[in-house]
Amino acid sequence: MSEARVVTTVTDHVAHVRLNRPDKRNGLDLAMFEAIVAAGEQVIADRSVRAVVLSGEGKGFCAGLDWMAFLQMGADAAPKLLARDEQKSPANLAQRVGWIWTEVPVPVIAAVHGVAFGGGLQIALGADLRIVSPDAQLSVMEIKYGLIPDMGASKTLLRVVRHDIAKELTYTGRIVGAEEAVRIGLATRVEADPLAAAMELARAIAAQSPHAIRAGKELLDTAPTLSTIDAFRLESDLQLGLLGSPNQMEAVQAVMAKRAATFRDPE
Numbered sequence: 001m002s003e004a005r006v007v008t009t010v011t012d013h014v015a016h017v018r019l020n021r022p023d024k025r026n027g028l029d030l031a032m033f034e035a036i037v038a039a040g041e042q043v044i045a046d047r048s049v050r051a052v053v054l055s056g057e058g059k060g061f062c063a064g065l066d067w068m069a070f071l072q073m074g075a076d077a078a079p080k081l082l083a084r085d086e087q088k089s090p091a092n093l094a095q096r097v098g099w100i101w102t103e104v105p106v107p108v109i110a111a112v113h114g115v116a117f118g119g120g121l122q123i124a125l126g127a128d129l130r131i132v133s134p135d136a137q138l139s140v141m142e143i144k145y146g147l148i149p150d151m152g153a154s155k156t157l158l159r160v161v162r163h164d165i166a167k168e169l170t171y172t173g174r175i176v177g178a179e180e181a182v183r184i185g186l187a188t189r190v191e192a193d194p195l196a197a198a199m200e201l202a203r204a205i206a207a208q209s210p211h212a213i214r215a216g217k218e219l220l221d222t223a224p225t226l227s228t229i230d231a232f233r234l235e236s237d238l239q240l241g242l243l244g245s246p247n248q249m250e251a252v253q254a255v256m257a258k259r260a261a262t263f264r265d266p267e
Helices: 030-045 067-081 093-103 119-125 141-145 153-159 163-172 178-184 194-206 210-225 228-242 246-257
Strands: 006-011 014-019 051-056 108-112 115-117 129-132 137-139
Touching (some): 051 119, 119 137, 153 163, 210 246
């Protein structure tokens, strides 16, 4: 490869992860799968990161699977895509390109322009938020190829849209425009420049206490899977871990002094 499939930069506590195969509309070949997961692991390991923006270079976010690349690999492709290390993640390689963004302990914002089809949409669904361009096109496209979505959508799609809508999208593979995507929950909001909007939002998040932001993501991602009493216990446990901590005290003092807070990164 002459260029990296994924490029990650970190500036002022914001990681920008860019899918970097613009000549193929960031289509997913094996190297792209591996590079996306590696980028997610890099972000997880960097304790200075407080927010992540996920975007695609070129004319679209991600057009999904690069079929020609996998057809050329033949029988060698499936064992690599299905490889799973349960000590690290419940997801196999194919699933982890989307699921890894749920494993990142800080908020992830997908900036989607152009197409997000099939696997491309499932990558965006792993993010906490999806900001889309007015011309964005999103599709659970696998049915067009006689398949089902198998890159984490059984979890990620169902947490953002109603069950019946998820079924309709999966059964038809129809393309959803930006405004409808927001209306049904597939996207968070529409912006003329989704990348600029995502970066602005990420910087605003990065200005908050990193411990509180991490606790907030853990609470909101975990609580829906718990009973009411266990969710309430989690709320209390996470809050008690924040109360009186250096960053929580700094947040209070900054508000009282009407100044910007200076937070410590998690150890």
